[in-house]
Structures are given as structure tokens and as C-alpha cells.
Amino acid sequence: MTPSIPAPAPAKPGLGSRLAALSRVVELGPGRVNPTLLGEAQQVLQRAGDRLKLSSEHTVVALAGGTGSGKSSLFNAISGLELSPTGVRRPTTARTHACVWGLEGAGPLLDWLQIQWRHRFARASALDKGDSQFHGLILLDLPDHDSIRALTDHEADRLIKIADLVVWVLDPQKYADASIHSRYVRELAGHDAVTVFVLNQADRLSREELAECVSDLTALLKREGLDNPMVVTTSAVTPGGADGLKAVIAAAVSRRRVAIRRLEADVERMARHLGPLMPPGEGTGVPAAVDAARRVGLTDALCDAVGVPALGEAMENVYAARSEDYVGWPYTRWLRRLGGDPLKSLRLGDLRQDIRELTAGTIGAQPAEVDNAIDALADGLSVGMHDAWRAGLRQAARSRAAELPGVLSEEMAQAAPRLDRVPGSWRLLKAWQYLLVVLFVFGVAWMGTALLDGVLGLMRMPAALSAFGDAKMLPWAGVTAVAALGLGLVSAVVGRNLVVTGASSERERLERDMRRRIGQVAENMVIAPVEQELRRHHEFYTAMRTLRGPQAKPGFRFTPAGQSAPR
Template identity: 50%
Template sequence: MTTSAIPPALGASERGAAEPAVPPGLTARLDGLDRVVRAGTGRLDRPVLDEAGALLDRAGQRLRLSGEHTVVALAGGTGSGKSSLFNAICGLELSPTGMRRPMTSQAHSCVWGLDGAGPLLDWLDIDKRHRYARASALDLERADASLQGLVLIDLPDHDSIQAMHRAEVDRFVTIADLLVWVVDPQKYADAALHRNYIVPFARHTGVTLIVLNQVDRLAPHEIDDCVADLRRLLEAEGLADPRIVTSSAVADDGVHGFRDVLVDSVAARRARSERLTADVDRIAERFTGYRLDADPPTTVDDGRRTDLVQALTDAAGAPAVAEAMESAYELRAADFVGWPLTVLAARLRSDPLRRMRLTELREELRDAFTGPVGAQQGDVDNALQAVTEGITPELPPHWGRSVRDAARSHAAEIPEVLGESLKEALPTFNQVPRWWWLVKTWQYFLVLVAVLSVVWIGLLVAYGVLDAGGDNPNDLVGEAGLIPYVAVLAVCALGMGWLTSSACRNLVALSSAKHGDKMEQHMRQGIERVAKDKVIVPIEDELQTYVRFRQDVDLAAGRTQVIHN
């Protein structure tokens, strides 16, 4: 569906010029309706959008055409005498009349004042063979000059057996500036007329005229009774204060009342805007069902934001990742601050977990995250549903559905994006803290002391006790009495190594807990960005669209003036 733009000269320069308390003009209301259609596309029911789009097309075209001419269409049923009435107003036999039905098979037009009427008649799609003009010098000298600017159209019968005739009537019913229904005393209550035309266009009272024709067949008191009954019938069908005139094409001065109405309409030159205003009123009323009177939410509150982030955090498995990284941190630290003899013994036991940590840990973990899949996608879906549950009840059904769709607009890519955010949060573990290296150097120094002490004890036993070195052993290896002292040195070295390892493990445990909390916070910040970009922003954009939609519906309905920045 496409909608034609409102003419620039009638659009942007006038919007927002009036104070909010001043009822908006026709151009502002058409602009508002155009925004309503654009906002509703893909969200609201297609038929009402198509109808509004057709109105915008028609209004844009009509506003570009002559505003000096008033298009008046004579419509009626078979035998109502509208062609005779048309000829009586024109003063010439332009439209065929007679007993054969239907006499009028195509629309006939008579124009008073040709200047600018050509494009209008082309838009009305009236065959050039049936276009007539009253613009001669003789006409201008007569009373016809009071009808200058009138485009009078005689339509086929609305109840014709020919489908093309009925289609012609249906077309002009939607585009005529002033619609005149010609009825006769016998069939003014015709069900087809009232059901198909009067009731659907009941809001168009201001641009609808009822002509009770052929009153020459009635007695004077019967005319009043007939008009009263017709008025009662029309008011019961929704026409507020309907305009009714009587006429007779054969009686002297029988069309003066109708002619006076035409003169007034042409002189006022308001029929075009009044018709479009009535059309906008009618279509705007259909859009009011898509808005609620209560002010809608415009943002996602902090509570729902927090719940969404927590749900996505759980779906991404961030707590488990943080816990695993704490363990990996401790395992990595054990290679540096642990007692080397214990580490050597652990390696001799061929620990598979340790073998996995021998490569670059950070890159290994980064490659491990490919985003939540499987059941975690279901967790993401549940999180998206939960965030909208408290918002959609405050919206009309169509807009509630569009908010839910907005929340799920990135559902398929959220798992992968969450995985990427976890990758980015992984720390650079391969940059070892300096104190780890200091502790490792200290530990190996103690190991060296312990090893040298054991070797020293062996030499003391060999040379001091077993006298393996001859008569003159060195005092450092020949004095057996040094064995206890060297043994104490070895034990102290081993003990200090064990104590250092134990103390460092406690420090690493505290450090790894802080490290895990910090990393989980980093992951949560990344998840918050994902939640905002992929869920919160689309929801709030949709809520803002609904807010502007409500304002534009009110503007189109003529209830308020809206200024959009």
C-alpha cells in the first residue's frame, strides 16, 4: 500500500503553527493520518490501513486540483427524477430522461466556469462526450452567474441492474464534495439506499443533502408529513440534523430551494474541505479502537531490566564460567607458588586436567565459548517473554503483539552475542603476576637448599662416619657432628617451602575469589549491553512509536494539535 504525500504547500509550513488548544486544520489532520498509517503498517489490520491510504491518496489529489470548483453529485434510484432535476438546474436538456430504465448509463457533468475545471474533470474521469459548460456571455448575464464554480454531475441509478452503473455511483460517493440524494415520495425509504449509502456515511451529514423530488404529486399537507417521516428515518440511522429540501422539475419555481442550496455551497467554497474533513473523521474513528485512553508505559522499568539481565546471565552460564575461571586461576597459580616437590609429584601422577592447562589458557577458553545453544536458547526465549509480560497488558492487543515481536526481533542472534560477550570478558591469565615469580624463585631456592643439605649429609656420612676420604678429610665433610645441624637445615628448608606454599595458596584463594567476582561483573556488564541493544532499545522504540501513534490518532480525529520535532 502506498499513500500519496500531502502537497508541500499545505504541509510542513503549517504543522505546529497553532497553539495546542486550537483545533487542528485539515492539512494537519491529514498529516497526522499519514503518520498513523505509516506507524500502523505491519502492526494494525490491513483493511483499515488500506482505507486510510486510499483516503490520503484521494485527499492529496483533490487538494492539488481546483479549489474554486465545488463538485456536486446527484445520486438516486430508478425513477427518482434526478436527471430531470439536473436538466432543470442546467436549463438545458443535457441528461436523457424518459420512461425507459435506466436512462443515465454514464455520469454527465455541467460546469459553470471552465477555468481550472479541465484537470478536475479528468480526475473525476468523466467522459469528454458528457462534459457540458455554462460559460457563454449569455449565461453570465443570467442568474447562472451565481453558480459560477459549480460542477454538477448526474450519476447512474444506484439500484441499476448493471454492475458498472452501481460501481460508478460507489466511486462518486467517495469523491464528490457535496453528495445529493434525490428520492421520490414513493421510494424514499428504499432499503438499498439506506443500507448501502445513508448508514455507512452517516458522519457525512454536513456534505450530504436529501432532495425529496416530485412533490408535485403530493398535496401540501402530505409534503410536510413526508418530510417529517423522512427526517425521522434519517435521524434514526445516525444523520444528525439532516438537510432536506423539496423540489419538482415540472412545477414553476420547483427547483428554487435546491438551487439556493447550490448557490450557497458554491459561494462558501467550503464543500471540498468539509467533505475531506468528514472523510478524515470517519476513518480516524476506526483508529481509535487501536489506542487506549490510559497513558502507556514509555520505558522498561529498572526492575524488569534487572530481571532480564539476570535471566540472560543465567542463560549464558556466566556464574559457572566465573567459577571455572576461579579454579583455573588457582590451578595456574599452583604452577608458580606451589611447593615444587608437590607439583612434581602431581605431574608424575599424569593429571589430565593439568595437561589441558599447559597451553595458552586464555585462548583455549576463548575458543571454548561459541554461545549458548540448545536448552539455553529456550532460557533466552523465556527471558524475552518475561520482560514483556508486565508491559503488554497496558497496551491494546495489536500493540502488545508488536511489543512482543520487538522484544524477540533479535532472539536468534542473542545466544551468539552472549557468547561473544563472555569471550571478551575473559582475562589475560598468561600475564603472570610478579609476586608469583618471586615466590617461585624462593621455592626453588629452598629446594636447592634442601637438596644441597641432603647431599651434604651424605658426604658427612661417607667421610665423617665411614672414613671414606682417608686420614685428612675436609672439615665440612669430615665432621660427623655436623650431621644434626645440616639435617635441621634441610628440615627447615622443607618446612619453609611447605609453609610458603600453604600461605600462598591461601592468598591465591582470596585473589581468585576477587578475580572471579571481577570477571563475573565484567561478564554482567557485557550482558547488560546485549540486553539493552537487543531487547530494551527495540521495546522502548516500539513504546515510543505507540505514544506518537496515540497523539497522531488524536490529531487526525481533530481532538488536539501535535507538534513533532
Template identity: 50%
Template sequence: MTATTPPVSSLEETQTPPRPAASGLSTRLDVLDRLVALGEGRVDQSLMDDAAALLARAGERLRLSGEHTVVALAGGTGSGKSSLFNAVCGLELSPTGLRRPMTSSAHACVWGLGGAGPLLDWLEIESRHRYARASALDGEGQVGSLQGLVLLDLPDHDSIRAAHLAEVDKYVSVADLIVWVLDPQKYADFAVHRRYFEQLAGHTGVTLIILNQIDRLEPEEVTECVKDLRRLLEAEGMGGPTILTTSAKAGTGVEGFREVLADAVAARQARLDRLVADIDRLVKRFEGQYGADEPAEKVDDRRAATLVEALADAAGVPAVAESMESAYSLRALDYVGWPVGRLAVRMHSDPLRRMRLGELRQELRAAFTTPVNAQQAHVDNALQEVTEGVVEGLPPSWQRSVREAGRSKAEQLPEALGSALREAVPSFNQIPAWWWIVRAWQYILIAASILGLVWLGGVVAYGVLKLGHAPLGILGDTGVIPYVCLLIVCTLGLGAFTSSAARNVIALSASRHSERLEGRMREGITISARTLVLEPVERELAVYRTFREELSTAIDPLVH
């Protein structure tokens, strides 16, 4: 029974119009390359691997012959794929039959060998399965119409051998034009629709569907099959698929198929359209990395200040400042305290004071000579808090990368905080000038008191007790005794008053000294926080902004 081919949409009516984006393929590949570079280590690794593989394949295909169009015939067992391959070639090049499988390796028939060798090597077609068409073997006008065609006959996609299935997958992913040969009995086979047609959504322009073996159907049955097949394909995302009907056995529709191939070869556009379709499909997977909200450019001042405050608390800045205030007070009292009082203290040892000084020295020595032993929990909380505000609205993978950037130099924080404290603290040997002045004044008063006591002793010895002749008149004059006593009392009182006033000044100076010291330590911690935390976060945000801009270009190339 021979059935006539029912009318189907012509290639011009059903195939996706030529894409202007194909002319900008190089630009789109450059954008994709930048996306891969920006997303490496940040975006899902499987997506990065697929993008890198596409870039590599596109580069290799574009370097190879642009004069040839690679067309792969794919189909299941018994669909007549190899018979159709032989019919187009005009020779029995590929084995046919009902045995499963018949085609065990891809066969290639080439019209025009010039420059095809490297392309066939890249396709990994075995030498014994390469065939060339020459004018002596073709009918009138056939060679010219198909010049530049590389027609592949693939193993069955439903083969029981895993190696055959892998080979089909490989060639379906690299062919410029994919031709699926289906038969009326298995055109709705779940395996081919699920494994291939659902994955080829968006590849309608480089996919051709052939319903073969129509000689087994009545004309109205052919029309019904084509209608049902189109419904299935469109439901799977292949809008406006090109469907041809053929009978390789009866020769029906074969010439129409050859004409379609001739048009594709003459246009020399299939390889570009295939790469553009692959890029479109891949870019759709990137769309989940495009956040709807415009990302922040930097960490806001409030969160930055909160980070500095948290790091300062974790480093113990308030405690260090308090210790320095106490150390300042104790050292100042050693210099400007009333010597008489210091002598009394030395004669009556104060163990609490010695303990306090020892603890201060140990605490300060540890703070200024080693990395700060900051509370890790406080640091972790501070690092988490500083990124929470800026990651809102970012895709999950970029939220993770921004958080990781904030923690990328966390191990350097203890040493950096310790350095900030050490650089802020002045040398322990520094002594303010006013301490020396007060100390000198107090020793002058002590000298005056001692002189008064010597004078008073001389007057008592020579003027009162008449122990001998006074060497000086003032030493024998008992009338000066009240004045000498007044001098001694005044110098001692003035010394005590100076010591009391100095204590008040010391308290005020120690407080100011502590405040200045704490300010310098916080300045150092601010620098460390910006260098080790804020700048890495802001650099990561800048990378995301660039990635987002590049992705916007890739998603909508016609606008950009």
C-alpha cells in the same frame, strides 16, 4: 395531480454550521500524515491504507480548482435523478426513462470551464459526457448564480451492473457535495440506507436529501414522508439533515434546489467541509488506538534487572564463573604448590585431575570463542516478561508492536552474550605477581634443602666415614650434623607451610576472582540487554506517546 411543496426547514436551519476546523484543514492533514507515518506497521493496515488514500485524495483535490464545487446527483432507478439533472441544466443532457439503467456513465455539466479541465480529468469523466453551460443557453441570471458548479449525474446505485455500482461508490467518495434523489416509493430502501446513509454519518453538512416526484402525493402525504425520512436519517447518525422536496416533472422545488446549489458554489466551502468530514470520520476509527492510561516512558528497574538476571542464567554466567574459579585454582596450584608435592603428583598420575582440567578447558573454550548457546525458552520468557508491565493499558495493536520491538533483535542476543563473556574474561596467560614471588621463594627453600643435604652428605663422608681429607673444615666437623638436619627440616617444613598458606590464599583469591569475573560478565550482559531489548522497547513506547499526542490533536482540533 400537482402537489404544492410543503414547508421544510431552510438550508440555514438544517445544515451544520460552517466548521472553524475547515480553516485549519492543512494542519489536520499534516497531523493525519504524521499519524500514518507513526502507525505504519503498527496500527491495523486497512486503517492505514484508508488514511493514506484520504491524504492522497485530499492533496489532489486541494491542488485542483478551488473555484469549482463538485456536486454529485445519486439515486436509484426511477427516482427522477436524471430528470432533475436536466431540469437544473435547462437541457436534456442525460437520458431519462424507466429502463434500468438509463445512465450508464457519469455525466458532467460545468458552469465556467476555466480551470475545470484538470478537475474533470481527475474525476475521470469521459469527454463525450462533459457539457458546458454558456450564456446563450441559460435563462436570465442563471449562469452567474451557478458559476463554478460541476454537476454530476451518476449511474443508479441499485443497478444490476457491478461497474455502475463501483462508479457510484467512487464519485460519492470524492464529490464535494452529495445530493441523494429519493422517490416516495423507495425512500426507505434498505440498500441505500445501509450502504450509504449509515456510512455518511457526520457528513450532514455536505449531504443534501431530495424527495423527488412529490407530484404523485397529496400535501399531507408529502409532509408525512419527509417526517418519516428525517426520522430514518437521524436514526442512522445524520443529525439535522437538509431535505428538499421537488418534482422534476412539474418543476416544483427545482428553483429552490438551484438556489441551494448557488449558495454552495458561492461559499466555495464545500470541498473543504467534505475533506474535514472525511477526516473526522477517519479519526473516529483511530480512537481505538488511544489508550486511556498514560504510557510508561521506560522499562522499570525491577523488570530490567529481572531481564539481565534471566539472560545471565540463560547464558550460563554462574557456571562460567564457577568454571573460571576452578581453572584459577588449578593453575594457581601449578605455580605456587610445593614443588615436592607436584613431583609426587607427577610420579603418581591422577586421571581425575586430568579429566577435570580437560573438561574445564573445553567448556571455557566453547564459552569464549562461540556465540552463547542460551536456552531459547528462557530467553523467550525473559523477553515476554520485560514487556508485560509496560504494555498494560496500551491498545492491542500497540501492545503487539511493543512486544515485537522487545523481540526485534533476539537473533543477535546469542552473539552479544558470547561477546560479553569473552570481553569480561582476562587472558589465560596472565599470571599474578604474587604467584611468581611465592614460586621463587619455594625454589629458594628447595635450594636451601638441597644445599643442606649436600652438606650433610659431606659431613657423613668426611667426618663419619673418613673417606678422605675434607676440603673444607665444615665438611669434616660432625658437630654440625644436628644443625644441618635442623636446616633441612626447617626448609622443607617452611616450604610445606608456604604451600598450605598459599592454598588458603588461592581459595580466597579464586572466589574473589570469580565474583569480579561474574560482575564484569553481568555488566556486559546488562549493556547487551539495554541495547538489544530495553532501548527498542523504550523507542516503541516513545513512538506510541507521540502517536497518542498527535491523535489527541486530531480528535479535538479546536482545543489544540
């Protein structure tokens, strides 16, 4: 039966979009993703960018294997020429050899592969052109991966990572070699479609032994993480012994898609490695911005840390106490002054000093309470985040925490009103009250004059003022005094009500202004860096979802004839 090359499940949509997503992950990942992983992802992006710029009409197939596996013999058998040296005592490949079917456009690709000119060979006969099954093939014979020469070992590693299709040549005695499985095979999970395992030297085994080796190797590869490993048996010394491998390579070359599949497999591998950063459902409940409720909550907490409610209340009390000098009934005010400072009678304690310190800018926010407010915001927003992003969000929220108390204190000082500011209405009420005082004094003096002159006759008023001494005017004098006194008391009550209303309005205005200022400070120094980190988190996980793509669906197997059949 003709062997077939496995194809992956249908490619996750858009290699270009997945590469763009991986690029975005690399851009947003520093500080949140392991630097080693970011370095690997950057290498994948570099390789993909380089490969996509080069010939899409050529397929790079690399023969890899250990010393004595027979890969050079297979290389010669496939190419039909003795191009790669073979030996008996120490059959070691020291440099990569390349055989090219179709030279046009292959030069830049061979340069990128860093194949030396003297090790490049071309199949340019008439049989290798046009519809040749190998037209567009670049076949590489890599240095032995277990070479004792560090240079060639590094070269093999480099080319294994960038070849479109890797053919691992194993011999029946060392196919379970730990060096191959630990260094390479375990890293090939997801690369089934661009990896072929060749069990060479099949001529040394009986049919039963060969079947057992194939079964054992397949089981071993599955345990290493390959879902659908492809195993081909070959014999470089038997006529037609490499036909099965030739058919597999011809099928890959004819599709002209192996390079894309290799890049898709590399991207898929990075998606798996980055997967622990995004467990199922992770990041889905994290907001991309700070909502209005949390903004208000932060402003409230910072207002409490600064003491806005207490200072507003103190300002209201001081406002009311100072109004006594202007809107109260003067006689009552004079009597209160005999009893001491009106602020002491209100038992305001040190509030006046607090207000003076506030206007001088010496009252500061409580750093501990400010820190608690910031931490509460960060903790609330980071629910559902990966630990690395949670720490990053907290760090962003606290990026300006050290200077925040000082800025809040400065804003409070600018918002505080002057203590010597006197509303114009207070001055009008004071003038009115003193007018009533004069009128009351006049009424009392008139009553005394009328009583002494008109009733008792104890004094005589001048002729020009004789009307004030008439006993008949005594009731009018009394009415004048009583009216002045009543109007004064009513004015005092009305003025007090106006002061209470004004004090409340002043407090509301002050607190509103302070909240506005504190809210703006919170927006600039806390919310802005937090939202920048949230946007970074949102963009990172959006890129991660694009990189991971949808779940794979049942795929197909491509046969050498180019037909597909359900797997």
C-alpha cells in the same frame, strides 16, 4: 422559512496535519492494521491529494438518486436548461452530465471527475458571472445508483465518493429504499455538513403528508448514524419548487469551503474506522524505548541461561587449585601429590572438563532459557498494547532467537581465559619458596656437620670447611634451618591469601567481561529490533492521536445568507 445547510462542529485543527498523520498510519500500519482499512485510508489520501491540487474556486455538487427520483428534472431546474434527458416510461440517467458556472480553472477538475466532453455544459451568460450566487459551481447529474447497467452504477459510486457535496434525491414512495441506506447512508456518518437529502415530488403530497414524510425520513437518517441530517423538500414541476435547494447549494458555493469539509469528513470517517485500534487510553503506558532496568534484567537472564555464575565459580576454583603448583609450601605440595589429583580433593567433579569445553567453544546456551528471557522482556513491554502490536513486539524480540544461543556460546568461548596462563607473581613465589627449601636443607646439613664433627667427633671436616664443623656454630645452623622453615610457612600463607584474592578478582573480571559481551549481544539481537518496534508503535499512536484530534465542540449552522447562529 429558508432552509439552511448544517455545518459541522469546528474543524479539528489542521487538515494538513491530519492527512499527514493518516499517511503515517498507512505507512506504519501493514501487519498491524486490517489491509482493507489501510486500502481505504490510502484511497482517502489519494483523493485528498488530487482534490487539493485542483481548483479551490469550484465546488462539485453531485445529484444522486435512484431511477425515477426526479434528480434529472431537478438538475435541469437548477441549471435553467434542459441539459439532462428525462423520460416518462423509463427515466434513467446513463451518463454523468455536468453544468459549470465559471469555466476558468474547471477543466482539470472535470478531467479528474472523468466527465466526458460531450456531457459538459457551461452557463456563460452575463448573469452567471461575477457575483452570481452559483459562480464556481460544478453541478453533476449522476447515473442512477440502482441502474441495471454495471458501468453506470460504478460511475455513480465513484463520483459519490469524490464529490464535494452530495445531494441525495429521494421520492416520497421510496425514500426508505434499503439499497440507498445499506450502500450509502450508513457510510455517511460524520458527513452531515457535505450531504443534503432532498424529498422530491413534494407536489404529490398534502402539507400534513409532507411534514410526516420529512419527520419520518429525518428519524430514519438519525437511526442510520447521521447526527444532524438536513432534509429539503422540492418539486421540479412547481414554479419555485427548487428554490430551497438552490439556496442551500448557493450557500455552499459561496463559502468555498465545501471541498475542505468533504476531505475533513472523509478523514474523520477513517479515524472512526481506525478507532478500535486505539481504545481510550490505549498505548499511553507503553514505553518508546527499553529502559535500563529491563536491559539489565535481560542480560542477567541470558547470563543465567549461559551459566555465567557457575562458570565463574568453576574458574575461580580451578584458578585456586592450579596455584598450588606455584605458591604453596613445596613440602605440603609434595605430600598432596602422593594423595592424587588436587582437583579431586576439591571435589570439583567435571568442572575442569567444563572449563576445557568452554575454552574449546563447545558449551552452549540453553535455548529454552534464552526463549524465556526474551519472552519475559516482550511481555513486560507489551502491557497495554493492542493484540496486533503485542504479537508484533514478541515477533520482533524473537526475530533472531534461533541464532542467539550460538552467538552467546561464541562470545563465552572468546571471553574464557587460557587454563595454562601462569601469572608472573606465581613464578616469583615459587622461586622464593625453592630458595627457602635450599636454605632449610643447608641449615639442616650444617647442624648435622657441627654435631658430628664438633660435638661427637665422628668426622673431620676439611680445613677450608672447618668452621662448619665447629660446635659453637650449632645454634646458628639451627637458627638458619628454623628461619628458613618459618619463612617458608609464612610465605605459603601469604601466597595463599594472594591467590584467594587473585582468584576472586579473576572471577569478577571474567564475569564482568562475559556480562559485557552478553549485554552487547542482547543489545544487537534483541533490544535493537524491540526498540525499532516500540518506536513504530509510538509513532503510530502519535499519528493516531493527531488523526483523531480533540473532542468536537458545539458547532454552527450556516444559513444561505452566510450568517451563522449557534446550534
